[in-house]
Amino acid sequence: MYAYWGKILHIDLATRKTWSESKPEEWYKMYIGGVSMASRLCWENIEVGCDPLSPGNPICIAGGIFSGTPVPVGGKYGMVSKSPLTGFVGDSLSGSWLPISLKRSGWDGIVIHNASNDWVTVFVDDDKVEFRDASHLLGLGCGATEEAIREEMGDDQVRSASIGPAGEKLARIANVSNDGRKAGRCGQGAVWGSKKLKALSIRGTHGVVVADPEELMKLSFEIQQAAQGPHTEKYRVLGTSSNVLSMNRLGLLPTRNYQEGVFEDAELVCGEYLHEHNKAKTIACAQCPIGCEQVGHVKEGAYAGAMAHIEYESLYALGSNCGLNDMKAVIQAIANCNEGGLDTMSTGVTISWAFECYEKGVFTKEDFKCEKYPDGFEAEFGNGEAVVTLTEMMYNREGYMGNLLADGTRRASKQVDEERGTESYKWAMNIKGLELPGYDARALKTFSLGLATGVRGGCHNRSAAYDPDIKGEVDRFTIDDTRGELAKSTEEYAAVYDSLPLCKFIRRCFTGKADRAGAWPMIAKLINATTGWDFGYDDVDLIGERAHTIKKAFNIREGWTIEDDHLPWRWQHEKMKEGPSAGYLVTQEELDALKDMYYKAKGWTKKGLIPKKKLVALGMDDVAEEIGV
Numbered sequence: 001m002y003a004y005w006g007k008i009l010h011i012d013l014a015t016r017k018t019w020s021e022s023k024p025e026e027w028y029k030m031y032i033g034g035v036s037m038a039s040r041l042c043w044e045n046i047e048v049g050c051d052p053l054s055p056g057n058p059i060c061i062a063g064g065i066f067s068g069t070p071v072p073v074g075g076k077y078g079m080v081s082k083s084p085l086t087g088f089v090g091d092s093l094s095g096s097w098l099p100i101s102l103k104r105s106g107w108d109g110i111v112i113h114n115a116s117n118d119w120v121t122v123f124v125d126d127d128k129v130e131f132r133d134a135s136h137l138l139g140l141g142c143g144a145t146e147e148a149i150r151e152e153m154g155d156d157q158v159r160s161a162s163i164g165p166a167g168e169k170l171a172r173i174a175n176v177s178n179d180g181r182k183a184g185r186c187g188q189g190a191v192w193g194s195k196k197l198k199a200l201s202i203r204g205t206h207g208v209v210v211a212d213p214e215e216l217m218k219l220s221f222e223i224q225q226a227a228q229g230p231h232t233e234k235y236r237v238l239g240t241s242s243n244v245l246s247m248n249r250l251g252l253l254p255t256r257n258y259q260e261g262v263f264e265d266a267e268l269v270c271g272e273y274l275h276e277h278n279k280a281k282t283i284a285c286a287q288c289p290i291g292c293e294q295v296g297h298v299k300e301g302a303y304a305g306a307m308a309h310i311e312y313e314s315l316y317a318l319g320s321n322c323g324l325n326d327m328k329a330v331i332q333a334i335a336n337c338n339e340g341g342l343d344t345m346s347t348g349v350t351i352s353w354a355f356e357c358y359e360k361g362v363f364t365k366e367d368f369k370c371e372k373y374p375d376g377f378e379a380e381f382g383n384g385e386a387v388v389t390l391t392e393m394m395y396n397r398e399g400y401m402g403n404l405l406a407d408g409t410r411r412a413s414k415q416v417d418e419e420r421g422t423e424s425y426k427w428a429m430n431i432k433g434l435e436l437p438g439y440d441a442r443a444l445k446t447f448s449l450g451l452a453t454g455v456r457g458g459c460h461n462r463s464a465a466y467d468p469d470i471k472g473e474v475d476r477f478t479i480d481d482t483r484g485e486l487a488k489s490t491e492e493y494a495a496v497y498d499s500l501p502l503c504k505f506i507r508r509c510f511t512g513k514a515d516r517a518g519a520w521p522m523i524a525k526l527i528n529a530t531t532g533w534d535f536g537y538d539d540v541d542l543i544g545e546r547a548h549t550i551k552k553a554f555n556i557r558e559g560w561t562i563e564d565d566h567l568p569w570r571w572q573h574e575k576m577k578e579g580p581s582a583g584y585l586v587t588q589e590e591l592d593a594l595k596d597m598y599y600k601a602k603g604w605t606k607k608g609l610i611p612k613k614k615l616v617a618l619g620m621d622d623v624a625e626e627i628g629v
């Protein structure tokens with residue numbers, strides 16, 4: 001087999017035993033890599049029904065088909081466990097050097113089982129595995145942990161993923177970090193913490209052998225050239241943070257905990273402002289000719305010295321959604337999340353929920369007591385110091401509020417409503433427990449469906465159904481019978497990229513068109529030159545459907561029901577008051593109709609379950625046996 005090694009490394013943290021599992025070529029053709037292969041590994045290795053923070057929940061990591069090859073933006077990996085935030089599939093993606101080391105180490109994936117008694121780092125050194133004491137690393141941030149391990153090893157080729165204090169303290173919104181990139185969503189960091197796994201380091205020294213090196217080099221060069229042109233200009237110049245003003249113009253920019261879609265100070269916390277006042281440099285993941293990562297820094301004032309990678313999703317969550325117009329405080333808050341090991345999106349949305357609780361009298365100043373502010377502080381929208389302090393409290397689980405917010409909006413609102421007899425769940429902005437992305441979907445009807453049915457919860461990366469709404473391909477304010485097919489098509493399209501994986505920012509560099517017809521023929525050529533397979537358009541398309549299906553099957557086996565495909569209360573009961581999206585919400589009738597169309601388009605039952613024959617047609621006979629109806 002080319003490009004793959006045909007084997008998965010299993011590591012048992014309790015017994016410190018390791019073993020190799022061989023997989024046949026057919027298995028690779030079906031599950032490819034990234035989130036697809038990692039989800040399949042989780043399906044095969046999890047103790048069904050387990051508590052996500054128990055030893056029965058494995059950490060499953062799968063490399064990419066193109067990692068370590070010349071294919072641009074192919075240095076990515078997928079990581080899957082049962083999410084401690086949602087109780088369903090927790091699939092995350094990250095990239096840069098770690099997946100290249102993984103590929104070169106001679107393993108296609110890693111499954112980490114059980115839990116260690118003592119804090120440990122695991123070092124995969126080609127085919128050897130070492131367990132190392134991690135007690136001296138406890139309390140260190142993610143970047144500091146990676147740096148300390150690099151110094152100990154004395155070898156820049158050793159690449160590490162690690163958790164920060166948030167993961168150590170089992171914050172359910174904790175992430176895993178590598179090379180400055182994050183497997184950010186779904187609380188993977190807490191799963192690592194539950195296993196007392198502080199870091200995973202990998203050194204790989206094997207060359208990657210591909211089927212047709214000349215052809216692969218030629219194709220890669222073409223894409224590389226295109227990646228320097230107009231199709232990626234937006235990402236290279238301002239990065240994703242350019243979306244702040246675009247979303248604000250459409251009345252879709254989450255503002256003050258999604259109470260509004262227009263932020264009056266958006267120009268002070270947008271990509272353009274960052275570029276002019278706070279940009280330090282632009283950097284790129286390994287194996288990437290685009291380089292979209294805008295690094296912001298603070299030169300003076302209370303947060304002088306703060307430095308952070310700035311993405312749109314971090315900006316909306318900790319900026320407009322917290323009512324914050326101070327870029328310096330936003331950069332410091334993002335830096336705290338990055339080093340403390342918190343998902344910026346879940347953190348910002350959870351803080352904004354707490355601010356609204358304060359605004360509505362559910363919380364008082366006293367609830368926000370901490371070491372820095374022994375009498376508490378005014379937790380008001382727009383208070384930058386409150387946002388910064390809360391990020392610190394959350395990754396340390398400090399005080400009543402730090403502890404409460406570290407587990408995300410769903411748990412926090414449930415606890416508070418039980419304790420205080422309030423109804424704060426009405427402004428807990430999550431789907432399946434995962435905090436929402438930076439688009440108000442009350443006026444994006446197709447996307448509201450994509451979010452409600454999202455297998456990992458409310459997520460813009462797994463459902464791209466905002467695309468037809470925002471581009472005006474459909475009327476974003478109303479529904480019609482095309483939306484089920486659109487939600488299916490856009491989520492499976494995204495799943496192809498997440499399973500190779502390839503960074504989606506390359507999607508216009510194949511032919512200039514980002515749709516299937518524009519991309520799949522070139523992706524098939526890349527797969528064939530890498531592996532020697534004979535993939536065509538339909539085979540590429542099936543990668544996405546299978547990837548999505550294995551995740552949905554995982555959820556069904558963990559107890560998913562149709563009620564879990566929901567929207568937050570606010571989006572169904574409160575209309576935005578201002579801007580181009582004012583006056584809209586998604587009624588229950590609309591949501592039910594949309595879900596109906598979607599399940600039909602997927603070929604599922606009216607209750608959203610998967611027929612056996614559908615699974616068999618996808619070659620997933622064993623899955624059909626377990627959950628097919």
Ligand code: SF4
Nearest residue numbers: 284285288290292503
């Ligand atoms: S475009 Fe950005 S996110 Fe994508 S691989 Fe390049 S640097 Fe990483």
